[in-house]
Amino acid sequence: MAMLEIKDLHVAFPKGKKSEVEALRGVNLTLEKGERLGVVGESGAGKSMLAFAILNLIAEPGRVSQGSIAFHGENLLELSERDIRSIRGNRISMIFQDPMVTLNPVLSIGTQMVETLKAHRRISDAEARKLCIAKLKEVAIPSAESRLDAYPHELSGGLRQRVVIAIALLTDPELIIADEPTTALDVTIQAEIMALILKLCRDKDVALILITHDLGVVAEVTERIMIMYAGLCVETGATQQIIQAPHHPYSAGLLKALPQFAGRGTRLYQIPGSMPPITALPPGCAYHPRCERATDMCKAQIPPLEHGCACFHPLDQTEAAS
């Protein structure tokens, strides 16, 4: 049995009085213990929605309208609020995008760490503090003891994200969901933080769902990849395989847009157009208006996900490898 198994997940938001629009339109995903998965897509593709759905934290008035999320065979969507809380931040923890706003500005780092431990373990304050200091050292925060009494505004962005990572690791979770953990950081810090996350996940055999739009990072960190477009998974498979030979025209377009694939001095490739908002999806394959391989069939039907690729006209081996 897979550690995490998501089946046909739909997330819907009300639109007007009666109708609903779907931010996720049937996503499937499995994750084994210790596996690292990259979820890639443009802004609005539903990546973060997927992350929040797993922890049952979708902001009102959104809701999971269909599907199941099984964690060790137990459907998280059917758990009581109390039971899901014992999993949140304990067995599955999350790292947010912007460390500047993830930590509560009026509470000290120590308070915010200790409360996490106390929510899940019977532990004395002194012991909790000791453990927190150990974790802060693990994420390479200098003078960890004194940081416990510091407030978030006294730390730099990179340090704050390290604190967030330390909080995520406090309870030795089995799965960490990192929602664009480096996007809001300085470029020079990004690589450091990513390397830290990778090292910690490897050392402790923690599974990782890395949500990002940076294919370069995904190539370095993850073993498997899932490319999302307009609330659907369009291509999934081993990271190296997809990076080298994408089959879906959208994946190919994303890869072509990376600077390392463009010749020196040439313009970067750009996928024409932009992703439609979930309120105005075209019929059929949502990508067809931007796809150069689109036919009438693409306009009429949504292509099913077969052999890891949801496309009626996938690139073949020779095309893909070029």
Added chain:
Amino acid sequence: MFVISLIGFSIQDNLGDPLRELLGQSVSEEVRNEMREEMGLNDPFVVQYIRFLGDAVQGDLGDSYFFKRPALGVIMDKFSATFELVLGAVFIFLSLSIPAGIYCAIHRDSLVTRIIMSASIIGISVPVFLTAIGMVWLFGVELGWLPAFGRGETVEMPWGWDTGLLTWDGISHLILPSITLSSIMLPLFIRLIRAEMMETMSTDYVRFAKAKGLSTARVRYVHAFRNTLLPVVTVGGLMIGTLIAYTILTETVFQWPGMGFLFLEAVNRVDTPLIIAYIIVVGLIFVVVNTLVDFLYTLINPMVKLPGGKS
């Protein structure tokens, strides 16, 4: 404080001739002039003001024309009444607005929320004197449940302080005026707390707190509410001025023997020293309260440090 005293003092010339009130109609012009000279009223403004300042820093704000006693003393006699009225009002609006604001933020679409929100709109729109008169009519006259006149029985305390809080009669007299006074702040604060709470509830750190698996109560009251308090405290400090202004109205309607009532009487009698003393005392209260609020602010917001405090 200096500016307040200057403004306060400079309006006195425009309030009318104190001698007319003091001496009545039947005194001859010579006697009047003599009296003016004696009281220093013919001196230039600057001279008068400097003389006033010199006395003021020694705690002498002049004698009330009407009471023939030091104006400051007259005001301080009434201070306890106003203080208790404001205390009652603050108690009422704090104990109602915080729970109501939080409730309305969490259950944003429930029927109770809609009722509270609609009522608060009405509450904001109705002028205080109408609320006051309505209260007097309904509870004081029609139902006869509560007294709507005066302060009731008071108990002498040390330092000349008299309190109405120790007898049931005193408390029952306090209820209507303090409800009236709090009715200015209450709807505003419910709406403010609700808006701020809703905003903090949707921030990333509250979401992160939830993702850490914290209990709902901890997320709401430790993570969200503390941040809600910051703007509320700021606005609260500023509103103190409004509250004091409205004590004049409330005290008049309820014949509450406080500073505001006294002030209005002083205005009618052109009792300038008393008016100036009132303005200065209120200014002082305002300054002290705002300093306290700033201090309170540093306690809840670690990002604000008073100079000289530990960094």
